[in-house]
Amino acid sequence: MKDKRYTTFFLKSIASNLKGELFLSNNESIIKIDRKGVISIIKGRTLDKNGKAVLDKRSKFIKTKRINSNQSINYLSATESSIFLQPYCSAMHRGIVNVSQKVKLVVTDSAVYLHKKGSLPKKINFKNHEPLEAGAYGDNFFWIGFRGKGAKVFDFEGNVKKSFLENHSPTKVLKDCFGGLWVTTIDSGVFYMSSNQIDTFIFDNSGINSLTSDPFGNVYIGTFNGDIYKKTKGNNFKKIHKGVINTPSHVQYFEQKRATYFFTDNKVFSSLGYQNKNFHGVLKISDDNPNALVSSQYGIYTLFENDKLISDTLNFRIHDISFNNGRYYLGTIDGLRVFGKNKIYHKTIPRLNCRIDDLDYEASSGLFYMATLGEGVLVYNPRYNSVYAINKKKGLSNDLVTEVYVEDKNTIWACTNYGLNRIHFTDPKTFSVEYITSSNGLLGNQLKDIEVIGDKIYVGTSKGLSILSKSQFEKIFEQKKYFLRLKRAVINNVIYNQFLNDSELKHNQNQIDFFIEAVSFSDNKNLVYKYKIEGLDKVWRYTKERKISYEFLPSGNYKFMVQIVEGGRILSNDKLNISFSVNLPFWETWWFISLVVLAIAGLIFLFFKIKVFTYNQDIVRELLRLWMRKIKKREKYYVFKEAGKEIRINTVDILFVKSSGNYIDIHTIQKKYTVREKISDFINEISDPLEFLRVHRSYIVRIDKVEQKSKKHIWINHIEIPIGETYLDDLDKIVF
Secondary structure, three states: OHHHOOOOOOOOEEEEOOOOOEEEEOOOOEEEEOOOOOEEEEEOOEEOOOOOEEOOOOOOEEEEEEOOOOOEEEEEEOOOOOEEOHHHOOOOEEEEEEOOOOEEEEEEOOOEEEEEOOOOOEEEOOOOOOEEEEEEOOOOEEEEEEOOOEEEEEEOOOOEEEEEOOOOOEEEEEEOOOOOEEEEEOOOOEEEEOOOOOEEEOEOOEOEEEEEEOOOOOEEEEEOOOOEEEEEOOOEEEEEEOOOOOOOOEEEEEOOOOEEEEEEOOEEEEOOOOEEOOOOOEEEEOOOOOOOEEEEOOOEEEOOEOOEOOOOOOOOOEEEEEEEOOEEEEEEOOEEEEEEOOEEEEOOOOOOOOOEEEEEEEOOOOEEEEEEEOOOEEEEEOOOOEEEEEOHHHOOOOOEEEEEEEEEOOEEEEEEOOEEEEEEEEEOOEEEEEEEOHHHOOOOOOEEEEEEEOOEEEEEEOOOEEEEEHHHHHHHOOOOOOOOEEEEEEEOOEEEOOOOOOEEEOOOOOOEEEEEEOOOOOOHHHEEEEEEEEOOOOOOEEEOOOEEEEOOOOOEEEEEEEEEEEOOEOOOOOEEEEEEEEOOOHHHOHHHHHHHHHHHHHHHHHHHHHHHHHHHHHHHHHHHHHHHHHHOOOOOEEEEEEOOEEEEEEHHHEEEEEEEOOEEEEEEOOOEEEEEOOHHHHHHHOOOHHHEEEEEOOEEEEHHHOOEEOOOEEEEOOEEEEOOHHHHHHHHHOOO
């Protein structure tokens, strides 16, 4: 930008068109950069006679240049427009913001000017507030961020509707698709605020032990360090007692007495002025009795009876008391006990012999609901002496339950060590469970008490108080969107950015890494991926990792399936279903196996054909030999010369012929003849060659003279003759 004498250029907006041209604006000028990188000024500043870029003093009007169908850029101009800059042209302006087609904002160092089409500019400013940035907030509102004063939301009349992050310096406010706010700040990082924000309050870094309310709209809070607070209208809290000995305080309102009772610092007092300073070991002030009863480490105390304290009546630890039909039902460390008329009816009831921290009776259904440490919520019907459990296996968030709250016969609430549960009954044994945790905005997951007042739900946690409405609770369970997708697949260390459905892989492409991703606008650390490969895995698997690996997949057809689990629940219809197959190696394919079977069948056929042919050939040869013997009875002589004499011998008399170099020895029944001749010529010269068989490179035998045979020798006239390896197959021609 130095070529244009722009030593400083604070970029306010940027846009591009289909030609690839880039437009930059600092609200005083619009600069164009074409595809070749050539920079030109198209609006705003001009160059003086010295070549210095200056702003025309007449540029008192705000104009808009449309760059494409979705983007436009503001700039200052001397040409008249409906939006005039005169009221604040002398003040440095930080930016011009399009809020809508009819509304624009001009942000200066000291104020923001609201321009509505057809109306005069309206100045928005606050004492000691320096505007930083502004922008649209939905369709009918806009926001302004102030240095160190947070952000405020206004309507198009300039009225403040809400504010947030009061001690920070917001620079940008963006709304996501769920209505959640993402806010960037100068010094404090990025903030996220859910559209379903739960109010939270912390009390001197102490958790909440007990909650109660009276008919006048007051809520009383007992903390773990002994303090007691009173909440009045408008979410204002007043400390009405400061704990001294740091023991948990208890609060409870009793309709019959029309008074709220408090226990702290080993004393009990009430909103009516009563006080007793010698009270020890209190575990709970019962909320399920007509009389003010206190359960303790030592038994039961009745707070008032003729204005006198009754001493302990039992000698075991009691966590809660419920009165029904003339009997006291006691939640103890080792189960439920029933007490009446000064005696124990049941020491423990079967299936109710676990630690019970709280129990409440619902009169219309005749059922007791009990909070247990380890067994979830137990539902007890005293009429039929029957019990069933609502536990983690049936949808409860945790089996460690500290408190149950009966709202009506169809709805109860359960405080657990992992969030708040709402149990809704359609009949006494048919129910559904929904729960929220810190991932949904609760201050903590370890809950101690709950109070439901009209539409408001007050939740006492180990970190403080959370307040939400029933509609907020319902909204949490609306279908969520996690944008679950397969980012890429790595097959045999080769990256595939697109892994298409119904892909076919080779038999050796069987090492696959799936890289998946999803987004949670509450807490990504709480996301769990539930996955399996149909056709391989018999059960679902769970992981927090985004990489899912499979090694040495056998050939087959598969479907890779992924779902999102948040807080132990599936809250979305987001599913990943990708079908693929790993092909068989060619030697396991049907066509290859078929070819092999055909080849083997062919070989077997050829083998048997050759065998049969050979066998038949031997028979034919034998028949031919016999036939030749008959038709050539007079041609049974072999003629040769020996010592100048011509000798003729009957071939029937020949036993065998032995080769000795260029001579052969002809052994007959009578004698041996030595003839100068090669053994290979002997067969060709005799008149009945079928009667003879070569069994060795040095021996030819007459077949009908063979007396014995083996795989190594034959015997003729008691003479042993060797068999050559290359002639073994010819032994079959010697038929006895």
